[in-house]
Amino acid sequence: xxxxxxxxxxxxxxxxxxxxxxxxxxxxxxxxxxxxxxxxxxxxxxxxxxxxxxxxxxxxxxxxxxxxxxxxxxxxxxxxxxxxxxxxxxxxxxxxxxxxxxxxxxxxxxxxxxxxxxxxxxxxxxxxxxxxxxxxxxxxxxxxxxxxxxxxxxxxxxxxxxxxxxxxxxxxxxxxxxxxxxxxxxxxxxxxxxxxxxxxxxxxxxxxxxxxxxxxxxxxxxxxxxxxxxxxxxxxxxxxxxxxxxxxxxxxxxxxxxxxxxxxxxxxxxxxxxxxxxxxxxxxxxxxxxxxxxxxxxxxxxxxxxxxxxxxxxxxxxxxxxxxxxxxxxxxxxxxxxxxxxxxxxxxxxxxxxxxxxxxxxxxxxxxxxxxxxxxxxxxxxxxxxxxxxxxxxxxxxxxxxxxxxxxxxxxxxxxxxxxxxxxxxxxxxxxxxxxxxxxxxxxxxxxxxxxxxxxxxxxxxxxxxxxxxxxxxxxxxxxxxxxxxxxxxxxxxxxxxxxxxxxxxxxxxxxxxxxxxxxxxxxxxxxxxxxxxxxx
Numbered sequence: 001x002x003x004x005x006x007x008x009x010x011x012x013x014x015x016x017x018x019x020x021x022x023x024x025x026x027x028x029x030x031x032x033x034x035x036x037x038x039x040x041x042x043x044x045x046x047x048x049x050x051x052x053x054x055x056x057x058x059x060x061x062x063x064x065x066x067x068x069x070x071x072x073x074x075x076x077x078x079x080x081x082x083x084x085x086x087x088x089x090x091x092x093x094x095x096x097x098x099x100x101x102x103x104x105x106x107x108x109x110x111x112x113x114x115x116x117x118x119x120x121x122x123x124x125x126x127x128x129x130x131x132x133x134x135x136x137x138x139x140x141x142x143x144x145x146x147x148x149x150x151x152x153x154x155x156x157x158x159x160x161x162x163x164x165x166x167x168x169x170x171x172x173x174x175x176x177x178x179x180x181x182x183x184x185x186x187x188x189x190x191x192x193x194x195x196x197x198x199x200x201x202x203x204x205x206x207x208x209x210x211x212x213x214x215x216x217x218x219x220x221x222x223x224x225x226x227x228x229x230x231x232x233x234x235x236x237x238x239x240x241x242x243x244x245x246x247x248x249x250x251x252x253x254x255x256x257x258x259x260x261x262x263x264x265x266x267x268x269x270x271x272x273x274x275x276x277x278x279x280x281x282x283x284x285x286x287x288x289x290x291x292x293x294x295x296x297x298x299x300x301x302x303x304x305x306x307x308x309x310x311x312x313x314x315x316x317x318x319x320x321x322x323x324x325x326x327x328x329x330x331x332x333x334x335x336x337x338x339x340x341x342x343x344x345x346x347x348x349x350x351x352x353x354x355x356x357x358x359x360x361x362x363x364x365x366x367x368x369x370x371x372x373x374x375x376x377x378x379x380x381x382x383x384x385x386x387x388x389x390x391x392x393x394x395x396x397x398x399x400x401x402x403x404x405x406x407x408x409x410x411x412x413x414x415x416x417x418x419x420x421x422x423x424x425x426x427x428x429x430x431x432x433x434x435x436x437x438x439x440x441x442x443x444x445x446x447x448x449x450x451x452x453x454x455x456x457x458x459x460x461x462x463x464x465x466x467x468x469x470x471x472x473x474x475x476x477x478x479x480x481x482x483x484x485x486x487x488x489x490x491x492x493x494x495x496x497x498x499x500x501x502x503x504x505x506x507x508x509x510x511x512x513x514x515x516x517x518x519x520x521x522x523x524x525x526x527x528x529x530x531x532x533x534x535x536x537x
Contacts, residue, residue: 018192019134020143024150025185026090027127029178030120031151033097035158035317037062038291039310040171042299044109047171054106056225056420059292061110063413064221065117066124068214070409071262071402072205074125081195082126082133089122090182097178112175124405130189133196152324155317159295163310209262212251217413219244224417228424263406264399267392273400275507276388277407279340282500283347283380284408285415286493290316290354290373292416293423293486294366301359301479312363315370316377323378336383337508343379344501346372351497355490359480387508419492427485434477 037058045055077085096115103109128147135143165173223240230236255261268274291313298309323330330339350372357365385404392400 015192015194016134016136016139016143018188019194020131020146022185022188022193023086023127023130024147025181025188026086026123027147028150028154029090029093029181029185030123030127031154032158032161033116033120033174033178035155035291036162036165036174036177038295039159039162039306039313040166040174041292042296043166043171043306048103048106048109050106050109052424053225053229054110056292056416057110058106058113059288060221060225060413060416062113062117062120063288063409063416064214064217065114066121067406067409067413068210068217069118069121070125070406071399072210073122074129074402075205075260077122077126077129078197081197082130083189083193083195085122086126086130087186087189089119089126090186091119092116093119093123094179094182095119097175097182101172101175124409125402130193130196134193148324152320156314156321159310159313159317160307161310163305163307166306168307204260206255206258206260206262209251209254209258212247212254213262216244216247216251217410219247221413221417224414224421227421228428232425263403267400267403270391271507272391272509273388275504276336276340276384277404278503278507279344279380279500280384280388280404280408281411282496282503283344283376285411286347286351286373286497287316287377288412288416289419289490289493290351293419293489294354294370297357297482297486298366301483302361302363312366313370315367316374319371319374320378320381323375324382327378327382330379331383331386336387337505339383340380340387340508341501341505343376343383344497344504346379347376347497348494348501350374350376351490351494355487355494357483357487359476359483361483391509415493415496419489422492423485423489426488427481430484431477431481434481435474 041055041058044050044058045052048054050058073085073089093116096112096117096119099115100109100112103112128144131143131147161177162174165171165177219240221244223237223244226240227234227237252265255263255265268277294316295309295313298304298312299306304312334342350369353365353369353372388404389401
């Protein structure tokens with residue numbers, strides 16, 4: 001009889017599979033967190049009396065931290081040891097999660113999300129690298145398939161898990177869920193995984209590029225988010241936009257002069273790589289905005305509970321579970337270019353449907369849009385990575401895969417910031433118009449009214465002396481205003497997806513122009529080819 005101790009014993013034969021479990025635990029944690037948090041935003045806003053601006057920073061602070069650190073932490077893993085950096089990343093992610101769970105104010109929560117993003121960047125950069133380094137070449141495809149399935153599963157069930165935790169307990173439990181999972185993943189890797197490095201990796205970090213990219217991106221995103229409060233023509237907004245843009249221009253200059261840049265801009269002179277990067281940027285930028293706003297629309301406007309909203313948003317992510325296993329066969333039959341273009345046009349169609357919503361729309365209008373966008377995710381992601389990486393020479397594969405991942409995360413931050421800025425401007429103007437028409441007695445009480453929209457008990461107390469009928473009219477105005485602003489802000493996403501579709505058709509090829517290189521045999525070479533070949537938000 002096989003004992004439990006024997007089953008848990010690490011041997012040379014089962015060590016790679018233990019390593020896969022450990023890396024998949026970290027991956028599952030990262031993917032789950034990327035979808036559960038969006039369901040909690042209305043509850044967070046209510047509990048912490050958070051402003052709309054702070055709510056956007058809950059997402060964007062995390063995305064910015066991941067975007068600016070993912071390539072650097074990947075390189076640190078190659079230099080110092082992938083297991084070492086991955087385990088430390090799990091610890092940082094867990095610490096940020098605990099800090100978020102204990103947050104007593106919006107500022108502390110945003111800071112906690114920065115810490116989470118710092119850990120998440122290491123998980124994004126190294127999860128697949130650790131897996132590929134652990135397996136011999138003849139077993140890697142099977143291992144990567146399992147790894148990709150875990151990623152898709154976590155994305156698919158994330159909204160449901162978040163809804164259950166929020167309704168059954170509190171939004172804080174979506175963060176308390178992370179530390180024990182992170183501890184399990186770290187323990188497995190420390191117990192079973194062997195350390196791996198890339199001995200050919202450089203030993204220098206692009207500190208100047210890192211600083212310029214961090215400050216430049218933060219400046220641009222801060223200007224976009226705060227523009228609704230400061231005004232588009234204010235000195236603060238214009239100054240931050242100008243300063244952030246200047247720093248990003250300086251980053252471009254620096255990256256052309258350092259030996260080991262964060263971003264090798266020469267990659268984008270390769271047509272298929274540029275087209276695939278454009279598709280990824282457009283689709284992920286749309287994804288994060290959709291997943292940020294639609295759960296709020298379902299809960300704040302259509303009055304669904306968190307668990308119901310989690311179920312109703314599933315069609316955005318669930319189609320990947322069905323489509324991902326077929327990706328290889330679809331690419332072989334139709335080619336990456338046709339498949340990706342069809343996927344991008346499907347995304348455009350799904351987003352167009354969502355520009356038709358209003359305060360009285362039922363789920364019947366949303367469902368086709370959600371499904372079409374979910375199908376687009378399934379159709380684009382595997383072909384995107386295939387088209388990008390198959391066109392790269394082998395010596396460029398490592399940095400190319402890192403930049404591709406960085407591009408997708410950066411798209412989330414910039415897409416959400418831009419869409420949020422348009423949404424906030426439309427909401428502010430429409431709110432003034434409708435309040436003047438329907439509730440002129442409270443038109444000047446904007447702070448209290450904004451709090452009422454967020455479900456703030458303090459704001460409700462300040463308006464308690466108003467007639468109940470007036471408060472109900474104000475709430476109805478807010479629902480109508482939110483729906484109006486969201487429907488029209490989604491035209492930004494329609495345009496982004498349409499440009500992505502055009503660039504995909506123009507630049508992506510169905511097959512690489514040159515003969516593909518021979519199959520690599522060293523684990524680190526295989527890692528370079530397959531790193532980030534699958535889904536990472």
